[in-house]
Amino acid sequence: MGDNCCSTQLIDGAGVLNVEGLEHFVKTVRLVECGLSYVVVSIMGPQSSGKSTLLNHLFRTNFREMDALRGRVQTTKGIWIAKCLDIEPCTIVIDLEGTDGRERGEDDTVFEKQSALFALAISDVVLVNIWCHDIGREHASNKPLLRTVFQVMLRLFSPRKTTLLFVIRDKTKTPLEYLEPILREDIQKIWDTVSKTQAHKSLPLHDFFNVEVVALPSYEEKKEQFKEQVAQLRQRFFNSVAPGGLAGDRGGVVPASAFSFSVQKIWKTIRENKDLDLPAHKVMVATVRCEEIANEKLSSLTSNKQWLELVEAVRSGPVPGFGKTVSSILDSFFEEYDREAVFFDEGVRTSKRHQLESKALHLVKPAFQAMLGHLRSKALASFKIDLQQSLKKGVGFAVYVRNCSQSAMLEFDQGFKDVSIKQADWDSHKVREKLSRDIEAHISSVRDAKLSELVADFENRLAEALTEPMESLFDAAEGDTWASIRRLYKSETKKALLDLSASLSEFELDQETFNKIMGDLKDFSRNFVEKKAREEAGKVLIRMKDRFSTIFKYDKDSMPRVWTGKEDVRIITKDARAAALNLLSVMAAIRLDDKTDNIEKILNSSLLDSQASIEKSIKPSADPLASATWPEITSKNTLISPAQCKLIWKQFNSEIEYAVIQAVSAQESHRRSNNWLPPLWAIAAIIILGFDEFMMLLRNPAYAFLIFTLTMTVLALWKQLDIAGEFRHGVSFERVANFFTSLNSSIFLCCCSTSVATREF
Numbered sequence: 001m002g003d004n005c006c007s008t009q010l011i012d013g014a015g016v017l018n019v020e021g022l023e024h025f026v027k028t029v030r031l032v033e034c035g036l037s038y039v040v041v042s043i044m045g046p047q048s049s050g051k052s053t054l055l056n057h058l059f060r061t062n063f064r065e066m067d068a069l070r071g072r073v074q075t076t077k078g079i080w081i082a083k084c085l086d087i088e089p090c091t092i093v094i095d096l097e098g099t100d101g102r103e104r105g106e107d108d109t110v111f112e113k114q115s116a117l118f119a120l121a122i123s124d125v126v127l128v129n130i131w132c133h134d135i136g137r138e139h140a141s142n143k144p145l146l147r148t149v150f151q152v153m154l155r156l157f158s159p160r161k162t163t164l165l166f167v168i169r170d171k172t173k174t175p176l177e178y179l180e181p182i183l184r185e186d187i188q189k190i191w192d193t194v195s196k197t198q199a200h201k202s203l204p205l206h207d208f209f210n211v212e213v214v215a216l217p218s219y220e221e222k223k224e225q226f227k228e229q230v231a232q233l234r235q236r237f238f239n240s241v242a243p244g245g246l247a248g249d250r251g252g253v254v255p256a257s258a259f260s261f262s263v264q265k266i267w268k269t270i271r272e273n274k275d276l277d278l279p280a281h282k283v284m285v286a287t288v289r290c291e292e293i294a295n296e297k298l299s300s301l302t303s304n305k306q307w308l309e310l311v312e313a314v315r316s317g318p319v320p321g322f323g324k325t326v327s328s329i330l331d332s333f334f335e336e337y338d339r340e341a342v343f344f345d346e347g348v349r350t351s352k353r354h355q356l357e358s359k360a361l362h363l364v365k366p367a368f369q370a371m372l373g374h375l376r377s378k379a380l381a382s383f384k385i386d387l388q389q390s391l392k393k394g395v396g397f398a399v400y401v402r403n404c405s406q407s408a409m410l411e412f413d414q415g416f417k418d419v420s421i422k423q424a425d426w427d428s429h430k431v432r433e434k435l436s437r438d439i440e441a442h443i444s445s446v447r448d449a450k451l452s453e454l455v456a457d458f459e460n461r462l463a464e465a466l467t468e469p470m471e472s473l474f475d476a477a478e479g480d481t482w483a484s485i486r487r488l489y490k491s492e493t494k495k496a497l498l499d500l501s502a503s504l505s506e507f508e509l510d511q512e513t514f515n516k517i518m519g520d521l522k523d524f525s526r527n528f529v530e531k532k533a534r535e536e537a538g539k540v541l542i543r544m545k546d547r548f549s550t551i552f553k554y555d556k557d558s559m560p561r562v563w564t565g566k567e568d569v570r571i572i573t574k575d576a577r578a579a580a581l582n583l584l585s586v587m588a589a590i591r592l593d594d595k596t597d598n599i600e601k602i603l604n605s606s607l608l609d610s611q612a613s614i615e616k617s618i619k620p621s622a623d624p625l626a627s628a629t630w631p632e633i634t635s636k637n638t639l640i641s642p643a644q645c646k647l648i649w650k651q652f653n654s655e656i657e658y659a660v661i662q663a664v665s666a667q668e669s670h671r672r673s674n675n676w677l678p679p680l681w682a683i684a685a686i687i688i689l690g691f692d693e694f695m696m697l698l699r700n701p702a703y704a705f706l707i708f709t710l711t712m713t714v715l716a717l718w719k720q721l722d723i724a725g726e727f728r729h730g731v732s733f734e735r736v737a738n739f740f741t742s743l744n745s746s747i748f749l750c751c752c753s754t755s756v757a758t759r760e761f
C-alpha cells in the first residue's frame with residue numbers, strides 16, 4: 001500500500017525541518033503543477049490512537065504504524081508528509097506525532113503546541129482522532145489536545161477557516177446521533193474555557209472552524225467494517241475543494257508552487273515563537289515567489305537567443321520590424337510569468353508584474369535607443385542628400401529647406417512606428433528634437449556658407465565697380481574729387497544693396513539677419529572706399545610730382561615747354577606747385593560725409609603763402625601744420641596728418657627743385673645761343689675802320705642799290721623762313737626738306753622782285 005505516496009519526514013523529533021526532503025517531495029509528486037487545486041489534510045490525536053493506521057487506509061499512504069504486538073509505544077516521531085493516492089484534487093497528508101505521549105514527558109509540550117499550530121496553519125482539513133469512550137468524560141485524553149488546538153488557533157492572527165473532522169475511534173453501539181451533541185458540547189465547553197484576548201472574546205467557534213464528526217468501528221476488532229466505513233469516508237475527500245466539500249470554505253490558499261517555501265517560513269516563524277499572521281504570510285509568500293518567478297523570467301529574457309541576436313543586429317544597423325519582434329519576445333515572457341504567478345495574491349502578482357515589465361523594458365531600452373539613433377542618423381543623412389540635390393535645381397533655398405525637413409521628419413516618424421514597443425509608452429520626442437536640432441544646425445551651416453558666398457560675390461562686384469573709377473578720380477584729384485567719390489560710392493552701394501536684397505529673398509531670413517547682412521555690405525562699401533583712399537594717399541608724393549611735372553613741363557596745349565627765356569619760370573613753378581598742393585589737400589582726408597573743411601586753405605596759407613611771406617621777409621605766425629589732426633576731421637577720416645603734409649611738401653620741394661633749376665639754366669643757355677651780334681666795341685671799330693668803304697658805296701648809287709637789294713633779299717628770306725625759329729626746335733630730315741622747299745620758292749620770289757626792282761632802277 002502506498003509506495004507512490006512518497007512519504008517523507010518533514011520535521012524531525014528535534015523540530016528540524018527537512019528542506020531537501022520537502023523539495024524532493026514537492027518535485028516528485030509534481031505539486032507545482034497543481035496551482036491552487038490541492039488540499040492539505042493533517043491528523044492529530046493521542047499517541048498510538050491509530051492515526052497512521054487511519055491515514056494509510058483512508059489515503060493509501062504508507063506511514064509507519066505501530067506493531068500491535070509491541071504495545072502502545074510512540075511510532076511517529078516529528079511530522080511526516082505524504083501524497084494521497086488516487087484522490088483528486090491532489091491531497092497532501094500530514095501525520096503528526098501523537099500528543100500526550102509518555103516519551104516526551106510533561107516538559108516537552110512545546111513541540112506538541114508547535115506542531116498543532118503548524119498543522120492548523122497549513123491544513124485545510126484537520127482530522128482529530130478521539131477515542132469513543134473519552135466523549136463526555138471529564139478527564140478524557142482528548143481534552144488537553146483540543147485545548148491546545150484552540151489555544152494555538154487563537155495565536156493565529158486572522159486564521160484561515162479550517163475544517164475540524166472529529167474521528168471517533170472504536171465506536172460503540174451508541175449511535176452517532178447521540179454521541180455528536182455530547183462531543184460538540186464538550187468542544188464548546190473547551191472553547192469557552194480557553195482564555196482569549198479581548199479581540200477574540202466574543203467570536204464564536206464556527207468563525208474559526210467547521211466542525212464535522214464521524215465515527216469508525218475498531219480497526220482491531222471490526223477490521224472489515226472499519227475498512228468499509230473508511231472507504232466511505234474517503235469518498236468525502238474527492239472534490240473536497242468544491243463548494244460544500246470538506247474544504248469548500250477554505251481561504252488563503254498558498255499556490256502549490258510556493259508550498260515548500262510557505263511551509264519553511266511557517267515552521268521558522270513558529271519555532272521563533274512569533275505571531276503567525278497568515279494573510280501577511282500569504283502576501284509574503286506571494287511576494288517572494290512572484291519575485292522569484294519574475295527574476296527567473298528576466299534572466300531567461302537576458303539569455304534568450306532571439307533577443308541576443310536582435311541586440312547584435314541593432315548594434316550593426318537598423319533592424320526592420322524591431323518593435324514587433326521585441327513586443328512579441330516580451331509578451332511571451334510576460335505570459336509565462338502570468339501563467340506561473342496566477343494563483344498568488346493579485347495585488348502582489350500585479351505589482352511584481354509591473355516590476356518585471358519595468359526591468360524588462362529597462363533591459364530593452366538601450367537597444368530601442370540605439371534604434372532611435374539609427375533612425376535619426378538615417379533621417380539626417382537623407383535630409384542632407386535631398387537638400388544638396390534640391391539646391392542644385394536653382395533659387396528657392398527656404399522652400400527646399402522646408403520641404404526636405406518635413407520629409408526627413410516624416411521618415412523619422414514612420415520609422416518610429418516600426419521601432420515602438422507595444423508594452424512601453426516611450427515616445428521619441430527627445431530624439432526627434434535632437435534630429436530637429438541637427439537638421440537646423442545643418443541648415444544653418446549650409447545657409448551661412450551660401451550667404452557668405454553670396455555676400456563675397458557682392459563684395460567683389462562692389463570692389464570692382466569702385467576700384468577703377470576711384471583710381472581715376474584720385475589721379476585727376478581736384479576740388480570736386482570727393483563729391484564725385486561720394487556720388488560713386490552712394491550709387492554703387494545702392495545698386496549692390498538692391499541686388500543683394502533681391503538675392504536674399506530666397507532665404508526668407510528674419511528681419512534682424514537681413515538687416516545685418518545689408519548693413520555689413522554697406523559697411524564693406526564704406527570701408528572699401530576708405531581703404532582705397534588710404535592706399536591712394538600712400539602714393540601722394542608721386543602724384544604730386546606728376547601733377548607738378550604736367551603743369552611745369554607742358555603748356556596749356558599739352559605741348560612740351562621750350563625754355564627760351566620768354567617764359568616766366570617763377571609763375572609756372574608757382575602754378576605747378578599750387579596744383580600739387582591742391583592734390584595734397586584732396587588726399588589729406590576722407591570726405592564721405594559731405595562736410596566742408598579748411599584743409600586746402602590751411603595748406604595754402606601754411607605752405608604756399610608762407611613761402612611768399614618768407615620771400616617778402618614777413619615773419620610767419622604759429623604753424624597750423626604742427627598737429628596730428630585736422631580741425632573738424634576725425635582721426636578715422638584722416639589720411640595724411642598736417643605734420644605728414646608738411647614733411648611731404650618738404651620732400652616734394654626738394655625733389656622738384658632740380659627740374660626748376662634745369663628750366664632756368666635752359667633759358668640762360670638759350671638766351672646766350674641766340675645773341676649773334678658782335679660786341680659794341682667791334683661794331684664801333686667796324687664803323688671807324690670801314691668809314692671810307694661805306695662812303696664810297698654811298699657815292700656810287702649802283703653799288704649802294706646792289707647792296708640794298710642783297711640786304712633786302714637776305715632779310716626777306718630770314719623772315720620768310722623763320723630760320724631762327726626752325727633752329728630753335730632742333731634739326732630733322734623733314735624740317736631740312738621743308739626748309740629747302742621754302743627756300744626755293746623764296747629765292748624765286750626774291751629773284752622776281754629783284755629783277756623788277758633792277759628794271760625799275
Ligand SMILES: Nc1nc2c(ncn2[C@@H]2O[C@H](COP(=O)(O)OP(=O)(O)OP(=O)(O)O)[C@@H](O)[C@H]2O)c(=O)[nH]1
Nearest residue numbers: 047048049050051052053066068074075076098219
Ligand atoms: N483499538 C484500536 N486499536 C487500533 C485501531 N487502529 C489501530 N489500532 C492499533 O493501535 C496501535 C497504534 O497504531 P498506530 O496507527 O501506529 O497509532 P499512531 O496513533 O499512529 O501512533 P503514534 O504515531 O505513535 O502516535 C496499533 O497496534 C494498531 O493496530 C483502532 O481502530 N482501534
